[in-house]
Amino acid sequence: MINPSSTALIMIDMQNGFINEASPLCVAGAKKSIPACRRALKYARKHAVSVYHIVRRYAADGSDVEPCRYDTWKDERPLSNACPEEIGPSEPAELAPLAGEAIIVKPRFSAFFQTDLHARLQRQGIDTLLLTGTTTPNCIRSTCYDALSYNYDVIVVEDATSSRNEDVQRANMEDMAFIGARIVRSVDL
Structure with a gap:
């Protein structure tokens, strides 16, 4: 059972730079998760659950791009002020x-790393x-691992998340469940 007054929905990186197929940083599966993300948002808004949109924006010079993404990022510079709006930092309208x-x-990757998320939630x-x-x-x-380290009850909305393929998705869900996260589907919220 979810207590809406002590729950927050954390929506991470559902930005056109990771969703739009024209972006070099597009994540296979991200676009497919939009309907489930929309259901989770609808649930949160209906039940007065706090909503946090966590986004990634890179410096125009690339000084803060993760090393594993830099070569892919450097030519078109998605998710920075230097990129075209259609593959830029804006979210799809429904999200x-x-x-x-x-x-x-x-x-960086975790929504807690060098942000004030934990302080706001507290x-x-x-x-x-x-x-x-x-x-x-x-x-x-x-974000799940950091949240568990801060003693949050973590619920991962499986169909409202995405990976580059189903094997990676499944393995990561199993690992997060193993360390204490609950795994649910958006239709079960």
């Missing part, structure tokens, strides 16, 4: 933040997180 929903820019009395977004083995998983 865009509403007034009052937090937007936090993160510098001020609100949040003890449960619903994780959604992309990519499961990087941003979702590292």
Whole structure:
């Protein structure tokens, strides 16, 4: 059972730079997860669950791009101020933040790394997180592990997350479940 007053939905990197097939950083599977992300957002908004949109934006010079992404990023510079809007940092309209929903820019994979997310959640009395977004083995998983380290109850909304293929997705869900995260589907919220 989810207590809406102490729960936050964390939507990670559901940005055109990771969803749009024209982007060199497109994650296979991210676009397919949009309907489930939309259901999770609808659930959160209907039940007054706090919503946090966690986004990634890179410096125009690439100084903060993860080493594993730099070669892919350097020519078109998606997710930075130097990229065309259609593959830029904006979210798909159906996932865009509403007034009052937090937007936090993160510098690396975890939504907690060098952000004020934990402090904000603590001020609100949040003890449960619903994780959604992309990519499961990087941003979702590292956020899950950090959240568990902070003693949050973590619920990963499996169909509202995505990986480069189903084998990677399945393995990461099994690992997160093994360390204590609950795995649910968006239709079960």
